[in-house]
Amino acid sequence: MPLVHAVNVTKSFHHNEVLKGIDLDVERGQVVCLLGPSGSGKTTFLRCINQLESIDGGRIWVDDKLMGYDERNGKLYRLKNKEIAAQRREIGMVFQRFNLFPHMTALENIIEAPLQVRREAKKAARERAMKLLDRVGLADRCDAYPAQLSGGQQQRVAIARALAMQPKLMLFDEPTSALDPELVGEVLAVMRELALEGMTMIVVTHEMSFAREVADTVVFMDAGVVVESGPPKDVIGNPQHPRTQAFLARLRSEHEHL
Amino acid sequence: MPLVHAVNVTKSFHHNEVLKGIDLDVERGQVVCLLGPSGSGKTTFLRCINQLESIDGGRIWVDDKLMGYDERNGKLYRLKNKEIAAQRREIGMVFQRFNLFPHMTALENIIEAPLQVRREAKKAARERAMKLLDRVGLADRCDAYPAQLSGGQQQRVAIARALAMQPKLMLFDEPTSALDPELVGEVLAVMRELALEGMTMIVVTHEMSFAREVADTVVFMDAGVVVESGPPKDVIGNPQHPRTQAFLARLRSEHEHL
Amino acid sequence: MTSDAQSRPQDAVAGRPGRIDAVPVRHPGRWVAIGVIAVLVGMLVHLLVTNKAFDWSFVFQAMNQQPVISGFLKGTLLVTALSMVVGVGGGVLLAVMRLSDNPILSGVSWVFTWFFRSIPRYILLFSMGTLGILFPQGLSFGVPFDWKLMEWFGLSGDLRFLNLDANQVFTGLVAGVIGLGLSEAAYMAEIARAGMLSVDKGQAEAAQALGMSSGKVMRRVVLPQAMRVIVPPTGNETIAMLKDTSLLVAVPVIGELFYQLQSIGTTYYKTFPIAVAATLYYLAATSVLMIGQYFLERHFGRGFGTKAPRGPRAARPAGAGGA
Amino acid sequence: MTSDAQSRPQDAVAGRPGRIDAVPVRHPGRWVAIGVIAVLVGMLVHLLVTNKAFDWSFVFQAMNQQPVISGFLKGTLLVTALSMVVGVGGGVLLAVMRLSDNPILSGVSWVFTWFFRSIPRYILLFSMGTLGILFPQGLSFGVPFDWKLMEWFGLSGDLRFLNLDANQVFTGLVAGVIGLGLSEAAYMAEIARAGMLSVDKGQAEAAQALGMSSGKVMRRVVLPQAMRVIVPPTGNETIAMLKDTSLLVAVPVIGELFYQLQSIGTTYYKTFPIAVAATLYYLAATSVLMIGQYFLERHFGRGFGTKAPRGPRAARPAGAGGA
Amino acid sequence: AAGCGSNSLENGGSSSPSSGPSSAPSSGPASADAELAAALPAKIKAAGKIVVGTDATYRPNEFLQGGKTVVGMDVDLFNAVAQKFGVTVEWQPATFNTIITGVQGGKYDVGVSSFTINAERKKQVNMVSYFSAGTLWATAKGNPKGVKADQACGKTVSVQTGTTQQLDDLPIRQKKCKDAGQPPIKELPRDKQDQATADLVSGKSDAMLADSPVVLDAIKQTNGQLEQLGEIYDAAPYGYVIPKADTQFAQAVTKALQELNADGTYKSILQKWNNDSGAITDYAVNP
Numbered sequence A, B: 001m002p003l004v005h006a007v008n009v010t011k012s013f014h015h016n017e018v019l020k021g022i023d024l025d026v027e028r029g030q031v032v033c034l035l036g037p038s039g040s041g042k043t044t045f046l047r048c049i050n051q052l053e054s055i056d057g058g059r060i061w062v063d064d065k066l067m068g069y070d071e072r073n074g075k076l077y078r079l080k081n082k083e084i085a086a087q088r089r090e091i092g093m094v095f096q097r098f099n100l101f102p103h104m105t106a107l108e109n110i111i112e113a114p115l116q117v118r119r120e121a122k123k124a125a126r127e128r129a130m131k132l133l134d135r136v137g138l139a140d141r142c143d144a145y146p147a148q149l150s151g152g153q154q155q156r157v158a159i160a161r162a163l164a165m166q167p168k169l170m171l172f173d174e175p176t177s178a179l180d181p182e183l184v185g186e187v188l189a190v191m192r193e194l195a196l197e198g199m200t201m202i203v204v205t206h207e208m209s210f211a212r213e214v215a216d217t218v219v220f221m222d223a224g225v226v227v228e229s230g231p232p233k234d235v236i237g238n239p240q241h242p243r244t245q246a247f248l249a250r251l252r253s254e255h256e257h258l
Numbered sequence C, D: 001m002t003s004d005a006q007s008r009p010q011d012a013v014a015g016r017p018g019r020i021d022a023v024p025v026r027h028p029g030r031w032v033a034i035g036v037i038a039v040l041v042g043m044l045v046h047l048l049v050t051n052k053a054f055d056w057s058f059v060f061q062a063m064n065q066q067p068v069i070s071g072f073l074k075g076t077l078l079v080t081a082l083s084m085v086v087g088v089g090g091g092v093l094l095a096v097m098r099l100s101d102n103p104i105l106s107g108v109s110w111v112f113t114w115f116f117r118s119i120p121r122y123i124l125l126f127s128m129g130t131l132g133i134l135f136p137q138g139l140s141f142g143v144p145f146d147w148k149l150m151e152w153f154g155l156s157g158d159l160r161f162l163n164l165d166a167n168q169v170f171t172g173l174v175a176g177v178i179g180l181g182l183s184e185a186a187y188m189a190e191i192a193r194a195g196m197l198s199v200d201k202g203q204a205e206a207a208q209a210l211g212m213s214s215g216k217v218m219r220r221v222v223l224p225q226a227m228r229v230i231v232p233p234t235g236n237e238t239i240a241m242l243k244d245t246s247l248l249v250a251v252p253v254i255g256e257l258f259y260q261l262q263s264i265g266t267t268y269y270k271t272f273p274i275a276v277a278a279t280l281y282y283l284a285a286t287s288v289l290m291i292g293q294y295f296l297e298r299h300f301g302r303g304f305g306t307k308a309p310r311g312p313r314a315a316r317p318a319g320a321g322g323a
Numbered sequence E: 001a002a003g004c005g006s007n008s009l010e011n012g013g014s015s016s017p018s019s020g021p022s023s024a025p026s027s028g029p030a031s032a033d034a035e036l037a038a039a040l041p042a043k044i045k046a047a048g049k050i051v052v053g054t055d056a057t058y059r060p061n062e063f064l065q066g067g068k069t070v071v072g073m074d075v076d077l078f079n080a081v082a083q084k085f086g087v088t089v090e091w092q093p094a095t096f097n098t099i100i101t102g103v104q105g106g107k108y109d110v111g112v113s114s115f116t117i118n119a120e121r122k123k124q125v126n127m128v129s130y131f132s133a134g135t136l137w138a139t140a141k142g143n144p145k146g147v148k149a150d151q152a153c154g155k156t157v158s159v160q161t162g163t164t165q166q167l168d169d170l171p172i173r174q175k176k177c178k179d180a181g182q183p184p185i186k187e188l189p190r191d192k193q194d195q196a197t198a199d200l201v202s203g204k205s206d207a208m209l210a211d212s213p214v215v216l217d218a219i220k221q222t223n224g225q226l227e228q229l230g231e232i233y234d235a236a237p238y239g240y241v242i243p244k245a246d247t248q249f250a251q252a253v254t255k256a257l258q259e260l261n262a263d264g265t266y267k268s269i270l271q272k273w274n275n276d277s278g279a280i281t282d283y284a285v286n287p
Ligand SMILES: Nc1ncnc2c1ncn2[C@@H]1O[C@H](COP(=O)(O)OP(=O)(O)OP(=O)(O)O)[C@@H](O)[C@H]1O
Pocket: A013, A014, A018, A036, A037, A038, A039, A040, A041, A042, A043, A044, A045, B180, C313, C314, C316
């Protein structure tokens, strides 16, 4: 059974139905890239997976656990905040705008959750954090505050922070779209390596080269439904659906002269 | 004589020399694209042109006026704030983060400077503003506040706002780099049109297709000096300097799979 | 959690799951808190209704005295309004001085703030009253604007309420308003400074790039946005000022709510009902102020998405302008 | 401007222009302002030195009285500290309640704020004092924590200053601290709410996504960042509280700076020097508080680029995290 | 111009003697005296009025009526004095502890606010004696707690803060209680005299001590809820506060008082306020 198993997920804001029945399975070790125009519901879907938004219908299982609810005797019981927090620990999330804690150094950002949530020993947490920082190439910047780091560096720290909780699943929401074109590469490199090491990942991205190279499956969403999905060479290389074709054409047009 | 004539411009922050003697001439009606890695001083140079930063050495003339100073009897006199403000009116500037006034609607943003600075009649200013909004394709959104507009729409309003002062020169500082890839096109289209109409423009950008297509001259800066400049087909198509080559290679690597 | 794992495959087989209609989480602790609060409120109401110390009929009679009403309108409300005008104006000026490049101006602003925040208002008002007698001319020269205001007030006072003679209004109330205004300016300076610092630098630069003068930039772009941050603490300050008008007796000015009520208390030896009457007046004024604050916040919050946006599409986080 | 156009070509021909060594702009208006300020300061100093009303030797004698010093330390400083602890704690709690989804909690918080912002501190303290006499047991049960604090204080009082008998300390000061603390909590609630709202929502979400409980999110992520916005107005509040301790006389508590000074003033009939002495004490305390505020602001401003960044490269505006 | 709100309260109040507008001389046989007028300080002469600072919260000597008019025994008496000088009085309400400073600084020409004459005050300003007040105790009607002034140990006693009763009288009694091994007097000090009286009326305290005119008036005002306890003791003169520089004027004021005493105005004013027990005849500067 897949690590992520989402069935018929629906979600509305007020009367605006943003997700209209999304199905998605992600096997352990797989990388899924989510594409789609702005407003298609990609971010909302990621947030539903780790319960930053509660869903209106359908079910999401991660690692065989029903997210956000307990099902007993055919009835759903909303989990307590504490239990939801526990479920979230298994899932790392990286945001478009990094969302590092600005009042903590890079190192403090990384050890915060292990210390506060998993109650690890300070020394052990620091050692592991330094290893993670080293892995994302920032061991020398451990004492820098986020404001003293470039965007690419901040995003790499954010990835390390998520990894520090040793999650089973990583969610990335446009992790490079707030970065200078030059700094995109360093973040994608870290993500590529993570994929190679077998981390299960769902990545919302506009970086086609990354999707082509790293993704096992590419999912194209539009207006709250999955329009097309499959291996990257099909969905990106030879899209079937006219909406996918139009979207990719629009993206391409700006870069063809390079 | 060129519309912009900058000679040996130097600028330091504390002891950090950011511009190390920049020369640049922009003829009337020309479009100059400024390329260069992060931190090379592109933004700082644009800001020096309209005196948002005062320069430490060299001179900048725009439309035959020495920016920021009055030279009499071989001596330089710093201009009063009022006089500097008057000089700035001839120069429109578009920022990376749009910087629309969030407490004013799109229309109010545009008529603010004509009303307050040029003391135009309200009716005439509104009419001209509506024409400008129409030109950037946003006539129907005139009453929207910036927060209700997408990034691309905000940037188009920002361009209309700058144009409302009927500047002789337009400065663009990475106008599309804070935008979703999908929204980049709509802003570049407006800029392309502006160039066709003969506006003199200096554009800092990472959008190579735009530079190739629209620029008369491409200037590559690095570490506060102009490394290479010339027509786009030379600088982008066939860069001579190793630093230019490296930079372009880095940019390209992320998009080659598209 | 093992039950989940078992229930899932069956569930998945049994067709696509539909709407979620879950039993919400119970918050027993929260209900206990609400219960405790309810009991406390009940006790308070019981106390209010049954305790004779309140003497409600006396409270309302006292509140309905003509000098009390006029003291509330003129001494309390008007002085609050005028002092806050002086205070907000002075505070903004001090904040601009404090943020200026000129070290002398910035230093003077700092010293002013330091001194006037330290001096108790009661002592300040007493000194103002004394100064007023010693140099009446000097003072009137120093703050022509306030005199203008008071002149206007003097006129309106003559037209509407006849119970304070002009001489007393001009010496006492002017001194009171100046004293309270100067003190308030020191507090407002900090608030205004925080507000101005909260406005993104890009906003001022965009305005400068359009050729606006520094005054225009401040008035049209920076201050309107700073108001979002300035208004809530200013609400606090105004409400505090409302009650600090009772210090006017140090000037001395007695045409003010609290003094008038107390003088009734002196006659009838009913201290507590007098306190209740004062509280009711201040509650009413505070309520009006809080409503005003709500509308001010809404006004200066326009375009900042504090309410649901009216446009068809909400802003993207990354795309929100310099806000 | 035509002269520029003429000078330019010659200049350009005459070799590359070098460093700019320009004559700066003169600001005559600014110098006039500085002059006026200097004259005013001069007048003030002249007044301070020459006017006999100040009676400096008496001022310092009065300041050096043992009851005055002890009143300053215990009545003024300690009550300020304790009241602000109650006020800040209560204010944060009220702000959290106000922002909660539960309409009852949020409503209770609103009513509390509305009521306690409206009631003058003098009247509140007067009522607290009365309550204290009516139900001394009841009060001690209601706030065990404060009693603990006061017990500790009572001990230290016995050890260090012997001039207030324990009975008075326990009834009066507790009532005073509770009254001032409740009132302060109402003001702090607004301040804390504004602070919490100023923290980017993405911060709380990032913390939640890491599996932190809502309490942890608040304590470790939201509040530390909110402090940047909370500290400056809290400085204002603390300074105001410092002086509002003089209202303790309504409880009644008389072991407090202003009352003690006034009683000396009453004995020697020197009101003005007494006012000066009080002001000097408050100036000193305010100065210390302002220094403390500076360091607090610096502490909570860490990572926000309010000081020059220590790293080799400053943040890019577009890249600054959720700040 | 009537505005809203009533001008009087229904309950109580009927017994408060009314007086004319504060700035007008009270009616009576007193009339101006040219010799006295010559002794007026130049400032008063020029203005034609005496500016008087008073704390109008001390019933019955000086208090506020109708929200702006200062009335009371001190007021009537000093108005009569001013009439002898042929000038009017402008009564300016102030807080008690700012009045002497105000007189010294020229803010007020005279301070009239039940100032007890003592050595410290005489050092600062000229004091002209015009009345003798002492300390008096009061309890609830029938003295239910059985309080006696000399045996108040363990009882709750109301007193206004900062008064001579609180600062001088009670400490001596406390010491006696302590020496006798009895429980101390429970002092209930109040910021304002009316609060202290209210505490006694409401039963929060068992007894009250204050200046005799105040206690006598409170007994009268509360319509039989309170009663006098023992007799007036520690009598001391009240004095008008006049700047040290105006000694000549102070002397003239004593003369005016003597004239008022001679023509009966003095007595009738004291009687009007139920205070003729405090009448004196030896008016003097700094007695
Ligand atoms: N909290 C919210 N309240 C109301 N509407 C929301 C909310 N969050 C998202 N939406 C709406 O839901 C829709 C989908 O938004 P979402 O952010 O999921 O899109 P997206 O695919 O991530 O787009 P983008 O590429 O722009 O990030 C949009 O129309 C958006 O306006």
